[in-house]
Amino acid sequence: MNPHTEQEKEYLGIYDDPEEILRCKGRLGKSKLSLETKEPILLPARSHLTCLIIYETHLLNNHSSPLLTLSIIRKQFWIPSGRRISEKSIHKCCLSCRRYTAKPFNLPPFPQFPIDRVEPSPPFTAVGLDFCGPLYIKTPFLVPKQKKTTQFDVKKYWITLWVCLATRAISLDLIPDLTLDSFSLSFRGQTAKHGIPKTIYCDNAPTFIATKSFLSNHAQISPPKWHFRTPGAAWKGGHYERLVALIKGHLKRTLAGGAIPRTFLFHEVSTILLEIELVINSRPITADSANPSDPRPLCPLDFLKPCGHNITLQILPSSEEKAEDPDYTPFPLSNQQSLSILWEKLSNRTKAFWSRWKRDYILSLRERHKKLNSINQRWPITNELVIVYNESTPRSNWSLAVIKKIFYTEDNFPNTAQIKFLNGNVSLRSVHHLYPLETADEIKQK
Structure with missing residues:
Protein backbone atom coordinates (compact mmCIF):
# COMPACT_ATOMS: atom_id res chain seq x y z
CA MET A 1 0.00 0.00 0.00
CA ASN A 2 1.29 3.43 -0.92
CA PRO A 3 1.74 5.50 2.30
CA HIS A 4 2.16 8.80 0.48
CA THR A 5 -0.65 11.32 0.24
CA GLU A 6 -1.85 12.86 -3.00
CA GLN A 7 -0.11 16.12 -2.07
CA GLU A 8 3.20 14.34 -1.58
CA LYS A 9 2.80 12.48 -4.86
CA GLU A 10 2.20 15.73 -6.69
CA TYR A 11 5.05 17.58 -4.95
CA LEU A 12 7.66 14.83 -5.43
CA GLY A 13 6.32 13.48 -8.73
CA ILE A 14 5.96 9.96 -7.36
CA TYR A 15 5.00 7.19 -9.74
CA ASP A 16 5.30 3.38 -10.05
CA ASP A 17 7.76 2.10 -12.64
CA PRO A 18 7.11 -1.18 -14.53
CA GLU A 19 8.72 -3.11 -11.66
CA GLU A 20 6.36 -1.36 -9.19
CA ILE A 21 9.21 0.61 -7.62
CA LEU A 22 8.38 4.13 -6.47
CA ARG A 23 10.38 6.77 -8.29
CA CYS A 24 10.44 10.58 -8.27
CA LYS A 25 10.18 12.75 -11.34
CA GLY A 26 12.04 16.02 -11.27
CA ARG A 27 12.79 18.77 -13.77
CA LEU A 28 15.95 17.15 -15.13
CA GLY A 29 14.25 15.19 -17.90
CA LYS A 30 16.18 16.96 -20.68
CA SER A 31 19.58 16.50 -19.05
CA LYS A 32 22.05 13.83 -20.17
CA LEU A 33 22.08 12.19 -16.75
CA SER A 34 21.21 8.54 -16.39
CA LEU A 35 17.59 7.55 -15.80
CA GLU A 36 18.44 6.45 -12.24
CA THR A 37 19.70 9.95 -11.48
CA LYS A 38 16.92 11.85 -13.27
CA GLU A 39 14.20 9.70 -11.73
CA PRO A 40 15.71 8.21 -8.53
CA ILE A 41 14.11 5.56 -6.35
CA LEU A 42 12.16 7.05 -3.44
CA LEU A 43 13.35 6.01 0.02
CA PRO A 44 11.06 6.72 2.99
CA ALA A 45 12.66 9.06 5.50
CA ARG A 46 11.88 6.97 8.58
CA SER A 47 12.79 3.57 7.20
CA HIS A 48 15.50 1.40 8.73
CA LEU A 49 16.53 0.43 5.20
CA THR A 50 17.19 4.10 4.42
CA CYS A 51 19.40 4.36 7.50
CA LEU A 52 21.41 1.29 6.44
CA ILE A 53 21.89 2.60 2.89
CA ILE A 54 23.18 5.92 4.24
CA TYR A 55 25.52 4.13 6.66
CA GLU A 56 26.89 1.83 3.95
CA THR A 57 27.54 4.75 1.61
CA HIS A 58 29.20 6.63 4.47
CA LEU A 59 31.58 3.72 5.18
CA LEU A 60 32.38 3.02 1.51
CA ASN A 61 33.50 6.62 1.12
CA ASN A 62 35.86 6.69 4.11
CA HIS A 63 33.44 8.21 6.61
CA SER A 64 32.32 10.98 4.28
CA SER A 65 30.43 13.95 5.65
CA PRO A 66 26.61 13.89 5.75
CA LEU A 67 26.43 16.32 2.83
CA LEU A 68 28.85 14.34 0.66
CA THR A 69 27.13 11.08 1.59
CA LEU A 70 23.77 12.50 0.55
CA SER A 71 25.24 13.77 -2.72
CA ILE A 72 26.45 10.26 -3.59
CA ILE A 73 23.15 8.65 -2.61
CA ARG A 74 21.16 11.06 -4.79
CA LYS A 75 22.72 9.53 -7.89
CA GLN A 76 20.37 6.60 -7.34
CA PHE A 77 17.94 7.40 -4.52
CA TRP A 78 15.88 10.34 -3.28
CA ILE A 79 15.28 10.87 0.44
CA PRO A 80 12.83 13.54 1.62
CA SER A 81 14.51 15.91 4.12
CA GLY A 82 17.74 14.29 3.04
CA ARG A 83 20.24 16.49 4.88
CA ARG A 84 18.60 16.00 8.25
CA ILE A 85 18.08 12.26 7.73
CA SER A 86 21.67 11.77 6.53
CA GLU A 87 23.16 13.54 9.52
CA LYS A 88 20.88 11.73 11.95
CA SER A 89 21.56 8.30 10.43
CA ILE A 90 25.34 8.71 10.45
CA HIS A 91 25.27 9.84 14.08
CA LYS A 92 23.07 6.88 14.96
CA CYS A 93 25.02 4.15 13.17
CA CYS A 94 28.66 5.25 13.04
CA LEU A 95 30.32 5.10 16.46
CA SER A 96 33.66 6.29 15.05
CA CYS A 97 32.12 9.52 13.77
CA ARG A 98 30.01 9.91 16.89
CA ARG A 99 33.20 10.55 18.85
CA TYR A 100 33.75 13.68 16.74
CA THR A 101 30.15 14.86 16.43
CA ALA A 102 28.87 14.16 19.94
CA LYS A 103 27.67 17.20 21.86
CA PRO A 104 28.16 17.63 25.61
CA PHE A 105 25.34 17.42 28.10
CA ASN A 106 23.74 20.71 29.03
CA LEU A 107 24.84 22.69 32.03
CA PRO A 108 22.17 22.87 34.72
CA PRO A 109 20.60 26.29 35.35
CA PHE A 110 22.80 28.49 37.51
CA PRO A 111 22.12 27.71 41.18
CA GLN A 112 21.33 30.21 43.90
CA PHE A 113 24.25 32.24 45.23
CA PRO A 114 25.78 30.71 48.36
CA ILE A 115 24.72 32.39 51.58
CA ASP A 116 28.31 33.63 52.05
CA ARG A 117 27.86 35.98 49.06
CA VAL A 118 24.50 37.50 49.96
CA GLU A 119 24.70 37.93 53.75
CA PRO A 120 26.75 40.63 55.55
CA SER A 121 29.86 39.31 57.27
CA PRO A 122 33.27 40.62 58.30
CA PRO A 123 35.78 40.73 55.43
CA PHE A 124 37.41 37.41 54.57
CA THR A 125 35.00 35.33 56.65
CA ALA A 126 34.23 33.29 53.52
CA VAL A 127 36.96 33.29 50.88
CA GLY A 128 37.79 31.96 47.45
CA LEU A 129 41.32 30.60 47.18
CA ASP A 130 43.50 30.08 44.12
CA PHE A 131 47.06 30.10 42.85
CA CYS A 132 48.26 32.40 40.09
CA GLY A 133 51.52 32.24 38.20
CA PRO A 134 54.30 31.42 37.91
CA LEU A 135 56.34 34.63 38.00
CA TYR A 136 60.07 34.66 37.24
CA ILE A 137 61.98 36.62 39.89
CA LYS A 138 65.70 37.34 40.30
CA THR A 139 67.26 35.98 43.49
CA PRO A 140 70.73 37.32 44.46
CA PHE A 141 73.52 35.05 45.68
CA LEU A 142 77.23 35.51 46.44
CA VAL A 143 79.83 33.96 44.16
CA PRO A 144 82.24 31.67 46.10
CA LYS A 145 85.72 33.12 46.70
CA GLN A 146 84.47 36.51 45.53
CA LYS A 147 82.93 38.12 48.58
CA LYS A 148 81.85 41.33 46.93
CA THR A 149 80.52 39.76 43.73
CA THR A 150 76.77 39.19 43.63
CA GLN A 151 75.00 37.35 40.85
CA PHE A 152 71.35 36.63 40.27
CA ASP A 153 69.48 33.41 39.70
CA VAL A 154 65.99 33.41 38.17
CA LYS A 155 63.45 31.35 40.13
CA LYS A 156 59.75 30.68 39.87
CA TYR A 157 57.30 32.18 42.36
CA TRP A 158 53.54 31.87 42.64
CA ILE A 159 50.82 34.20 43.89
CA THR A 160 48.31 33.10 46.50
CA LEU A 161 44.98 34.81 45.86
CA TRP A 162 42.39 35.24 48.62
CA VAL A 163 39.02 36.69 47.59
CA CYS A 164 36.34 37.74 50.07
CA LEU A 165 32.96 36.48 48.84
CA ALA A 166 30.89 39.19 50.53
CA THR A 167 32.98 42.31 49.91
CA ARG A 168 34.90 41.18 46.76
CA ALA A 169 38.16 42.33 48.39
CA ILE A 170 41.39 40.49 47.57
CA SER A 171 44.61 39.70 49.40
CA LEU A 172 47.79 38.66 47.57
CA ASP A 173 50.87 36.83 48.78
CA LEU A 174 54.03 35.61 47.06
CA ILE A 175 55.27 32.05 47.71
CA PRO A 176 58.35 30.24 46.30
CA ASP A 177 56.57 26.95 45.47
CA LEU A 178 53.29 25.09 45.82
CA THR A 179 54.33 22.86 48.71
CA LEU A 180 52.39 22.51 51.94
CA ASP A 181 55.14 24.26 53.93
CA SER A 182 55.14 27.38 51.74
CA PHE A 183 51.37 27.63 51.61
CA SER A 184 51.13 27.13 55.38
CA LEU A 185 53.19 30.28 55.90
CA SER A 186 50.93 32.16 53.49
CA PHE A 187 47.89 30.83 55.35
CA ARG A 188 49.33 32.04 58.66
CA GLY A 189 50.01 35.47 57.18
CA GLN A 190 46.46 35.72 55.85
CA THR A 191 44.94 34.79 59.22
CA ALA A 192 47.20 37.32 60.93
CA LYS A 193 45.92 40.11 58.65
CA HIS A 194 42.24 39.22 58.30
CA GLY A 195 41.47 36.45 60.77
CA ILE A 196 40.73 32.77 60.26
CA PRO A 197 38.18 32.22 57.47
CA LYS A 198 35.17 30.09 58.30
CA THR A 199 34.59 28.86 54.74
CA ILE A 200 37.03 28.33 51.86
CA TYR A 201 36.06 27.72 48.22
CA CYS A 202 38.84 26.40 45.99
CA ASP A 203 39.82 23.93 43.29
CA ASN A 204 41.31 20.48 43.80
CA ALA A 205 44.97 21.50 43.94
CA PRO A 206 46.98 18.91 45.93
CA THR A 207 48.25 21.70 48.19
CA PHE A 208 44.72 22.67 49.24
CA ILE A 209 43.70 19.05 49.83
CA ALA A 210 46.80 18.47 51.96
CA THR A 211 46.15 21.69 53.91
CA LYS A 212 42.61 20.61 54.72
CA SER A 213 43.87 17.27 56.00
CA PHE A 214 46.62 18.94 58.03
CA LEU A 215 44.25 21.44 59.66
CA SER A 216 41.68 18.75 60.41
CA ASN A 217 44.28 16.72 62.29
CA HIS A 218 46.27 19.47 64.04
CA ALA A 219 44.10 22.60 64.39
CA GLN A 220 43.44 23.57 68.01
CA ILE A 221 40.25 25.38 67.08
CA SER A 222 37.50 24.59 64.61
CA PRO A 223 39.16 24.50 61.14
CA PRO A 224 37.62 26.21 58.10
CA LYS A 225 34.98 24.41 56.09
CA TRP A 226 36.37 23.57 52.67
CA HIS A 227 34.32 23.44 49.45
CA PHE A 228 36.22 21.83 46.56
CA ARG A 229 34.73 22.44 43.14
CA THR A 230 34.31 19.78 40.47
CA PRO A 231 37.64 19.07 38.70
CA GLY A 232 37.98 21.02 35.46
CA ALA A 233 34.85 23.13 36.06
CA ALA A 234 36.53 26.52 36.34
CA TRP A 235 33.21 28.37 35.99
CA LYS A 236 32.16 27.03 39.41
CA GLY A 237 34.86 29.24 40.91
CA GLY A 238 34.00 32.26 38.82
CA HIS A 239 33.82 34.60 41.82
CA TYR A 240 37.61 34.33 42.21
CA GLU A 241 38.72 33.10 38.77
CA ARG A 242 37.52 36.40 37.27
CA LEU A 243 39.87 38.30 39.58
CA VAL A 244 42.79 36.16 38.44
CA ALA A 245 42.33 37.72 34.99
CA LEU A 246 42.40 41.22 36.52
CA ILE A 247 45.60 40.47 38.41
CA LYS A 248 47.29 39.02 35.32
CA GLY A 249 46.30 42.07 33.30
CA HIS A 250 47.94 44.43 35.80
CA LEU A 251 51.03 42.23 36.14
CA LYS A 252 51.63 41.91 32.39
CA ARG A 253 51.51 45.67 31.90
CA THR A 254 53.42 46.57 35.05
CA LEU A 255 56.22 44.02 34.85
CA ALA A 256 56.74 44.63 31.12
CA GLY A 257 57.60 48.28 31.77
CA GLY A 258 57.71 49.05 28.05
CA ALA A 259 58.50 47.18 24.87
CA ILE A 260 61.18 44.94 26.45
CA PRO A 261 60.13 42.96 29.57
CA ARG A 262 62.67 42.57 32.35
CA THR A 263 63.02 40.40 35.44
CA PHE A 264 62.44 41.99 38.85
CA LEU A 265 63.80 41.26 42.30
CA PHE A 266 61.66 39.67 44.99
CA HIS A 267 61.09 42.82 47.01
CA GLU A 268 60.19 44.74 43.84
CA VAL A 269 57.52 42.23 42.85
CA SER A 270 56.21 42.11 46.43
CA THR A 271 55.76 45.89 46.39
CA ILE A 272 54.07 45.78 42.98
CA LEU A 273 51.66 43.13 44.25
CA LEU A 274 50.71 45.31 47.22
CA GLU A 275 49.99 48.20 44.86
CA ILE A 276 47.94 45.96 42.54
CA GLU A 277 46.01 44.70 45.55
CA LEU A 278 45.18 48.29 46.50
CA VAL A 279 44.12 49.17 42.95
CA ILE A 280 41.80 46.16 42.63
CA ASN A 281 40.34 46.75 46.08
CA SER A 282 39.56 50.32 45.02
CA ARG A 283 37.44 49.26 42.05
CA PRO A 284 33.69 50.02 42.32
CA ILE A 285 31.35 47.09 42.90
CA THR A 286 28.17 49.15 42.52
CA ALA A 287 27.00 51.40 39.71
CA ASP A 288 28.19 54.99 39.59
CA SER A 289 25.57 57.71 39.42
CA ALA A 290 25.66 60.65 37.02
CA ASN A 291 24.32 62.90 39.78
CA PRO A 292 27.27 64.43 41.68
CA SER A 293 25.17 64.73 44.84
CA ASP A 294 24.69 60.95 45.06
CA PRO A 295 27.15 58.99 47.21
CA ARG A 296 30.11 57.48 45.44
CA PRO A 297 29.89 53.77 44.54
CA LEU A 298 30.97 51.18 47.07
CA CYS A 299 34.33 49.50 46.67
CA PRO A 300 35.99 46.64 48.60
CA LEU A 301 38.35 49.09 50.28
CA ASP A 302 35.37 50.62 52.10
CA PHE A 303 35.02 47.37 54.05
CA LEU A 304 38.73 47.05 54.84
CA LYS A 305 39.37 50.73 55.55
CA PRO A 306 36.13 52.58 56.31
CA CYS A 307 38.06 55.84 56.23
CA GLY A 308 39.18 55.20 52.67
CA HIS A 309 42.70 55.45 51.31
CA ASN A 310 44.67 58.46 52.62
CA ILE A 311 41.54 59.88 54.28
CA THR A 312 41.24 60.57 57.98
CA LEU A 313 38.38 58.70 59.63
CA GLN A 314 35.87 61.06 61.23
CA ILE A 315 34.28 59.16 64.06
CA LEU A 316 32.47 62.29 65.23
CA PRO A 317 30.29 64.62 63.16
CA SER A 318 32.16 67.39 61.38
CA SER A 319 31.59 71.05 62.20
CA GLU A 320 29.18 71.31 59.26
CA GLU A 321 27.07 68.50 60.69
CA LYS A 322 26.80 69.97 64.20
CA ALA A 323 24.03 72.39 63.34
CA GLU A 324 22.08 69.73 61.44
CA ASP A 325 22.28 67.09 64.19
CA PRO A 326 20.03 68.01 67.15
CA ASP A 327 21.48 65.10 69.15
CA TYR A 328 25.08 66.24 68.78
CA THR A 329 27.01 65.98 72.05
CA PRO A 330 30.30 67.95 72.24
CA PHE A 331 33.53 66.40 73.50
CA PRO A 332 34.93 65.44 75.93
CA LEU A 333 32.75 62.48 76.80
CA SER A 334 33.20 61.97 80.48
CA ASN A 335 30.55 59.50 81.55
CA GLN A 336 29.17 56.10 80.68
CA GLN A 337 25.93 57.48 79.26
CA SER A 338 27.78 59.65 76.72
CA LEU A 339 29.90 56.71 75.61
CA SER A 340 26.75 54.61 75.19
CA ILE A 341 25.24 57.33 72.99
CA LEU A 342 28.37 57.41 70.83
CA TRP A 343 28.36 53.63 70.54
CA GLU A 344 24.73 53.67 69.45
CA LYS A 345 25.46 56.29 66.77
CA LEU A 346 28.37 54.29 65.41
CA SER A 347 26.24 51.14 65.36
CA ASN A 348 23.50 52.94 63.45
CA ARG A 349 26.04 54.15 60.89
CA THR A 350 27.32 50.61 60.45
CA LYS A 351 23.79 49.32 59.92
CA ALA A 352 23.14 52.05 57.36
CA PHE A 353 26.34 51.11 55.56
CA TRP A 354 25.33 47.43 55.26
CA SER A 355 21.83 48.46 54.22
CA ARG A 356 23.36 50.29 51.29
CA TRP A 357 25.46 47.22 50.51
CA LYS A 358 22.28 45.13 50.37
CA ARG A 359 20.39 47.71 48.33
CA ASP A 360 23.06 48.57 45.77
CA TYR A 361 25.36 45.57 45.52
CA ILE A 362 23.23 42.53 46.30
CA LEU A 363 20.34 43.64 44.10
CA SER A 364 22.77 44.27 41.25
CA LEU A 365 23.70 40.57 41.30
CA ARG A 366 20.20 39.81 40.09
CA GLU A 367 20.97 41.60 36.81
CA ARG A 368 23.85 39.27 35.99
CA HIS A 369 21.73 36.46 34.63
CA LYS A 370 22.82 34.40 31.65
CA LYS A 371 20.52 32.19 29.63
CA LEU A 372 22.12 28.87 28.80
CA ASN A 373 21.74 27.57 25.27
CA SER A 374 20.47 24.03 24.88
CA ILE A 375 23.20 21.85 23.35
CA ASN A 376 21.94 18.35 24.04
CA GLN A 377 18.32 17.29 24.18
CA ARG A 378 18.67 14.90 27.10
CA TRP A 379 20.35 14.51 30.48
CA PRO A 380 22.94 11.87 31.43
CA ILE A 381 21.98 8.59 33.06
CA THR A 382 23.98 6.02 35.01
CA ASN A 383 25.98 3.30 33.21
CA GLU A 384 26.16 5.43 30.08
Missing part, protein backbone atom coordinates in the same frame (compact mmCIF):
# COMPACT_ATOMS: atom_id res chain seq x y z
CA LEU A 385 29.27 5.38 27.89
CA VAL A 386 30.86 8.80 27.36
CA ILE A 387 34.09 10.45 26.32
CA VAL A 388 35.62 12.94 28.74
CA TYR A 389 36.65 16.43 27.62
CA ASN A 390 40.34 17.24 27.93
CA GLU A 391 41.49 20.65 26.73
CA SER A 392 45.12 19.58 26.42
CA THR A 393 44.55 16.75 23.91
CA PRO A 394 42.64 16.41 20.61
CA ARG A 395 39.23 14.79 20.72
CA SER A 396 40.57 11.59 19.16
CA ASN A 397 42.59 11.00 22.35
CA TRP A 398 39.84 11.75 24.87
CA SER A 399 39.36 8.96 27.37
CA LEU A 400 36.37 6.65 27.47
CA ALA A 401 34.45 6.39 30.72
CA VAL A 402 31.21 5.09 32.20
CA ILE A 403 28.93 7.20 34.38
CA LYS A 404 28.58 5.47 37.75
CA LYS A 405 26.73 8.08 39.80
CA ILE A 406 25.07 11.45 39.20
CA PHE A 407 24.86 14.31 41.70
CA TYR A 408 21.99 16.76 41.39
CA THR A 409 21.52 20.43 42.24
CA GLU A 410 18.97 21.76 44.70
CA ASP A 411 16.61 22.17 41.73
CA ASN A 412 17.06 18.48 40.81
CA PHE A 413 19.19 19.05 37.70
CA PRO A 414 22.23 16.83 36.95
CA ASN A 415 25.34 18.77 37.89
CA THR A 416 28.29 16.47 38.57
CA ALA A 417 28.93 12.86 37.62
CA GLN A 418 31.17 10.22 39.13
CA ILE A 419 32.82 8.42 36.22
CA LYS A 420 35.00 5.33 35.91
CA PHE A 421 37.73 5.23 33.28
CA LEU A 422 38.78 2.09 31.42
CA ASN A 423 41.87 1.77 33.63
CA GLY A 424 39.66 1.61 36.73
CA ASN A 425 40.29 5.13 38.03
CA VAL A 426 37.26 6.93 39.46
CA SER A 427 36.89 10.70 39.26
CA LEU A 428 34.34 13.51 39.30
CA ARG A 429 33.49 15.63 36.26
CA SER A 430 30.93 18.24 35.36
CA VAL A 431 28.20 16.84 33.10
CA HIS A 432 29.15 19.58 30.62
CA HIS A 433 32.50 17.84 30.12
CA LEU A 434 30.89 14.51 29.22
CA TYR A 435 30.06 13.70 25.59
CA PRO A 436 27.61 10.78 25.16
CA LEU A 437 28.47 8.00 22.73
CA GLU A 438 25.12 6.25 23.04
CA THR A 439 21.94 7.42 21.37
CA ALA A 440 18.56 7.67 23.05
CA ASP A 441 17.39 4.50 21.27
CA GLU A 442 20.40 2.55 22.52
CA ILE A 443 19.75 3.78 26.04
CA LYS A 444 16.15 2.55 25.86
CA GLN A 445 17.27 -0.89 24.67
CA LYS A 446 19.33 -1.29 27.84
